Amino acid sequence: MSGSIFSLWQDIKDLARSLLYDKESACLLCETHVSGGQVFCDDCKQTYFRPDLNRCSHCGKLLESQHTECEDCVAGRGPKGMEQAVAWGHYTGAWREFIQNVKFKSQPYLLKQLGPPLGDFALRHLPPPHWIVPVPLHDERLGERGFNQAAAMASLLHWELGIPLWEGLHRVQPTAPQVGLSRKERLHNLESVFQIVSSSRGLKQIQGARVWLIDDVTTTGATLEHCAKVLKRGGAAQVYGLVLAAGLEKGQKKDYSASEFGVIIGSDRRESVTIF
Known part of the structure; x- marks a missing residue:
């Protein structure tokens, strides 16, 4: 031949x-x-996305226990101003490396295959929104990085699900890196950082709307909380957070039946994560 x-x-x-x-x-x-x-093999799905685990009904953290809220949210340390946040995967191992490569090695093209599975996950865990809103970057950081990973994710979901983007949320002040800061310090670091900068038509669009607020990773929920508060002050009725990854709270071995006697038996271990 x-x-x-x-x-x-x-x-x-x-x-x-x-x-x-x-x-x-x-x-x-x-x-x-x-x-x-x-997009992912079965082993990676189980290792990093843990479909068998609950998510905290408030902050979205993965839970190894059968509880519906993590210990931080039960104690009032979780994000406020949102109806719910949900994390797709656990911020660890290869999934963490993937997210960091996207953000810090200028590889947003890696996200393009995530549209279908991320859209499916979002629709199974959150009510359909009127608008998708990315957590914004300040212009200085955007100039350094060349793209906003949250905006890239929001665009993927827009094309996958046909839900429109609302881009009136802006980061008007640069902030110091959040790494190593406590929740209280992060909240203080983000004061007056986010504002709505939009036309009257844009403001009208957000009135009474249900919004998905998109970011890559959440730890304390401080960024989502501040954005949600600004969106609600601007007229949004409901704000739901959606992120690629969050921490995992290890299984709690507590005997709550003994709490009436002032006794809690067992141990509680939580895994922390670092976001840059």
Whole structure:
């Protein structure tokens, strides 16, 4: 068979395979073979996205216990001003590395495959919104990085789900890095940082609206809290946070039945995460 005929035959076979069989690809995190349009292999889904675990009904943190709220939110230390936040995955290992590569190594193109699975997760955990709103970057940071990862995520969801973007939320002041700060310090660091800068038409659009507020990672929830407060002051009725990753609270082994006697038995271990 001549080279040109063989090449044509290969092209025909490739076309037939693309039409008749599942597309073959590799897991986005470990490069294991996956098929059927899957983005992650089964092992990575279980390791990093933990579909078997509850999410805190308030801050979105993953919970190994059967509780519906994490200890921070029960104690009043969780984000305020939102109806709910939910994290897709656990900020650890290859998923953490993926998120950091997107943000710090200027690789936003890595996000493009996340549209379908992230959209599916969001619709299963949050009520459909009128608008999708990304957490904004200050112009200085945007100039340094070249893109806003939250805006890239919001754009993915816009195209995947057909939900419009609302871009009237702005970060009007630069802030010091949040790493190493307590929740109280983070809240103070973000005072007066976010504002609505929009036309009268834009303000009218947000009145009474349900909003998905999008960011990549949450730790204390301080950023989501400040953004939610500004959106509600601007007229939004409900704000729901959606992030790629958050921390995981280890299983609590407490005997709450003994609490009436002032006794709590067992231990509580929580895993902390760092966001840059």
